[in-house]
Amino acid sequence: MAFDALDLQYRALLDVVLDGPMLARWIVDEDGARTIVDDGLVERLAHTIHSYISIEGDSIDRGFRRPSTVLYPMEAIREIILNALAHRDWSRSNDIELRIFSNRLEIISPGGLPGSMTIEKMKAGQRYARNALIMEVLREYNYVEERGMGIRTKVIPQVKAITGKEPVFTADEDALMITMYRDETTIETINETINETINETIKLTDIQLQIIELIRENKNITYQEFVLQTGKSRPTIGRNIKELSDSGVITRIGSRKSGYWQINEELKK
Numbered sequence: 001m002a003f004d005a006l007d008l009q010y011r012a013l014l015d016v017v018l019d020g021p022m023l024a025r026w027i028v029d030e031d032g033a034r035t036i037v038d039d040g041l042v043e044r045l046a047h048t049i050h051s052y053i054s055i056e057g058d059s060i061d062r063g064f065r066r067p068s069t070v071l072y073p074m075e076a077i078r079e080i081i082l083n084a085l086a087h088r089d090w091s092r093s094n095d096i097e098l099r100i101f102s103n104r105l106e107i108i109s110p111g112g113l114p115g116s117m118t119i120e121k122m123k124a125g126q127r128y129a130r131n132a133l134i135m136e137v138l139r140e141y142n143y144v145e146e147r148g149m150g151i152r153t154k155v156i157p158q159v160k161a162i163t164g165k166e167p168v169f170t171a172d173e174d175a176l177m178i179t180m181y182r183d184e185t186t187i188e189t190i191n192e193t194i195n196e197t198i199n200e201t202i203k204l205t206d207i208q209l210q211i212i213e214l215i216r217e218n219k220n221i222t223y224q225e226f227v228l229q230t231g232k233s234r235p236t237i238g239r240n241i242k243e244l245s246d247s248g249v250i251t252r253i254g255s256r257k258s259g260y261w262q263i264n265e266e267l268k269k
Contacts, residue, residue, distance in 0.1 A: 001015050002101075005103065006101055018048065021095045022042075023040040024036045024039050034257045041085070042253075043254060046188020049098065061207040071182050075252075078253065078254075086129075087130045108194070113128075204249075205240070221258045
């Protein structure tokens with residue numbers, strides 16, 4: 001759900017229930033590359049909420065695109081949703097909820113923390129597996145890693161980098177809720193500073209600009225296709241993709257084999 005308000009309202013900007021297979025379905029080509037043909041829940045969620053967690057500027061750049069800024073990191077949202085699918089209390093009939101308000105985003109996972117798990121232990125990276133079979137399947141399909149460090153190494157740093165604040169964790173016997181509070185200065189400054197900020201903080205090379213354009217044309221592009229279309233070696237492609245990812249320009253949604261690329265900032269050419 002999404003609301004243009006600080007709390008729940010009768011009229012919502014978005015109010016949908018996503019139901020279906022947890023995992024995406026893909027086909028494998030001759031080179032072993034995977035292409036998604038049917039999205040799973042996480043992919044459908046990313047498509048559904050994208051326009052509600054970003055703001056477009058009023059101006060149009062020389063590439064005839066509207067500069068936009070991300071309010072909340074999609075990779076962190078993905079990690080929290082995967083944790084909810086893997087560790088929620090499935091004996092309860094409640095849905096996992098994602099609520100977007102004018103000042104925050106909330107994700108609610110049904111059921112209290114299992115066993116002796118606490119918020120402090122979870123933030124420190126301690127693992128727990130309430131639903132071991134689901135966790136095993138998600139790991140087998142490269143949706144999650146086995147280390148259990150997603151909250152500590154992905155969610156908290158990424159949320160703080162985008163919003164300037166760490167996410168807030170609250171738990172009781174009924175649910176675990178993670179809240180991200182947006183950066184309130186975003187709306188005031190987006191149209192004035194987004195292009196300048198991009199150009200000052202991110203110095204893109206010709207190959208990086210080429211990679212971005214290829215992603216715009218095909219979000220499911222594979223490493224092999226990058227190599228063929230740029231004429232660069234795979235290590236060179238890998239190094240530049242890592243630099244683009246580390247600087248927040250692009251994000252990989254899903255696993256390396258079955259996911260897709262997302263451009264987080266519309267850059268000027």
